[in-house]
Amino acid sequence: MSSLTARQKQIVEHLKEHAAAGHAPSLRQLCAELGLRSPGSLHKHIRALTVAGLVERAPGRGIRLTAAALHDPDTLPLLGRIAAGRPIEAIGDQRRIHVPPELRGKGDCYVLEVRGDSMIEEGILDGDWVVVEHRDHARNGELVVALIDDAEATLKRIEQRPGAVILHAANPAYPPLRYEPRRVRVQGVVVGQMRRY
Amino acid sequence: MSSLTARQKQIVEHLKEHAAAGHAPSLRQLCAELGLRSPGSLHKHIRALTVAGLVERAPGRGIRLTAAALHDPDTLPLLGRIAAGRPIEAIGDQRRIHVPPELRGKGDCYVLEVRGDSMIEEGILDGDWVVVEHRDHARNGELVVALIDDAEATLKRIEQRPGAVILHAANPAYPPLRYEPRRVRVQGVVVGQMRRY
DNA sequence: TTTATTGTTCTCCTTTTGTTCTCTGATTTA
DNA sequence: TAAATCAGAGAACAAAAGGAGAACAATAAA
Structure with missing residues (x-):
């Protein structure tokens, strides 16, 4: 978590709000919310967060944080x-x-x-x-x-x-x-x- | 439950209301309630939920959630x-x-x-x-x-x-x-x- | 019996989504 | 100064999801 770029931290924080609401946004939806215009740009960040173990992916299932990233209260x-x-x-x-x-x-x-x-x-x-x-x-x-x-x-x-x-x-x-x-x-x-x- | 499509989650939530009332709606009835026009479309979702173990079918008996779907999966x-x-x-x-x-x-x-x-x-x-x-x-x-x-x-x-x-x-x-x-x-x-x- | 309902399968289509690619610019590091 | 890193735009593509409509067999109701 400490070796994340500023952008990546911002994305994690933003995803926490989605997690609290039970949502798993798509790339383009996230783009719009973060003010980005290209899903390709965001995809690079999401991939970095995935290999860092903070994001879980399932094809067609949107983007969701792992329990580790969430500080899951459970x-x-x-x-x-x-x-x-x-x-x-x-x-x-x-x-x-x-x-x-x-x-x-x-x-x-x-x-x-x-x-x-x-x-x-x-x-x-x-x-x-x-x-x-x-x-x-x-x-x-x-x-x-x-x-x-x-x-x-x-x-x-x-x-x-x-x-x-x-x-x-x-x-x-x-x-x-x-x-x-x-x-x-x-x-x-x-x-x-x-x-x- | 976590790897469901947004649509599939919506359907499960909707079926919970039916379960609370003791109903087991038919495909076409569900279609109308969800705003769909083709039972074929809905059938795909129901089949996905069935293999996921959230929905039970009995021929001619409508669509009902399994006990697993109604309980807290944790x-x-x-x-x-x-x-x-x-x-x-x-x-x-x-x-x-x-x-x-x-x-x-x-x-x-x-x-x-x-x-x-x-x-x-x-x-x-x-x-x-x-x-x-x-x-x-x-x-x-x-x-x-x-x-x-x-x-x-x-x-x-x-x-x-x-x-x-x-x-x-x-x-x-x-x-x-x-x-x-x-x-x-x-x-x-x-x-x-x-x-x- | 006829009729209506139901579950199912099929093809075709559109939309959404994830991914990869190249190119550009800014900032940091050596 | 040169190289590396980060960030983003835009285009393009494949895959998946979502849906419409038609058709058909099985079942229940009239």
Whole structure:
């Protein structure tokens, strides 16, 4: 999106209005609305936007933006990958994932991809997506994305006591981990989870 | 629904009004209402909508939309609850659940709510939703909804051999269950899973 | 039976749409 | 200054969509 020309950005913005109304204009219709006189000129821009993944085409079906370009309100950004004991690994291309409203929290949410089997006791497997509500504090018993010593990320149930934060694994066979409160920073609370087979 | 012509969308919208009133208009009646003069022209559109699965025809019974066309295409029906060792319990009111396209199969899909902790080894917990693609056969290794002796439902990985069907639990500590093929009926294949916290 | 209605198929036509091409000018970059 | 990039005009063409009208078989109604 950042490496678009001014004209291309303008076209994307204009197409958003059409998308909001549920329309998919034709080349010549767009030409008229943008003040162009040649469909050939516009076609070059549309082709550029298509290879950039912002526009979807189907022959005879007009021009429509992809979910990625729309910032489709049904989607959330896939921010990165989380593996226990490591920092959250950011993802470059910023894919967006469809998340049903049933799995969304009230506030600002994003999606993390889980790496490794360390959360298996929580029923969260390698490759799963977790939907995280961005928060800096949690209620006891919630499943949180926690950052320990600003270095290790983990997905655990939290118990906050005066003078200590305890992170529980789901499996009672594993002992809970006890930290000083200032070492643990809550990044968000897991409000949903999805898996593809 | 997204790759329809403008005309086709208009026709679907118009048919929704008829559906609400319980009518199923004939071709010529629709022609008049849409301002067309030839039933042949309209027939082309209706045929396109039929192959798209939005329109049902029965000879002499007029034109009516399918259930798929009347529902929100982003949702799937919540058919019932599944608990290991019991028949699938149907749900009366037929709620529909938003299911992201990433979690959907190609064919006909529905959602089941999982009851109990019997699938916990698969990372499927009590209360989870599984997205199931309706199929009557599966490939080895797939996670299937299987009906045993037409009575017990279960969610297991399937292995089909000549003369035997083996259902594996994820936990190797539990022995796989071996059945005669005719006792096991595949109802569908799990293609996705969702959880709310 | 006759009559009307309905669904279907066919050919012909017009309009719309997407695409490619060349040419021109402006702006930026090396 | 020369080259590259962006933007646009205009012409031309192929494909697709949309529609008209005629014709015909099957069915339902009179």
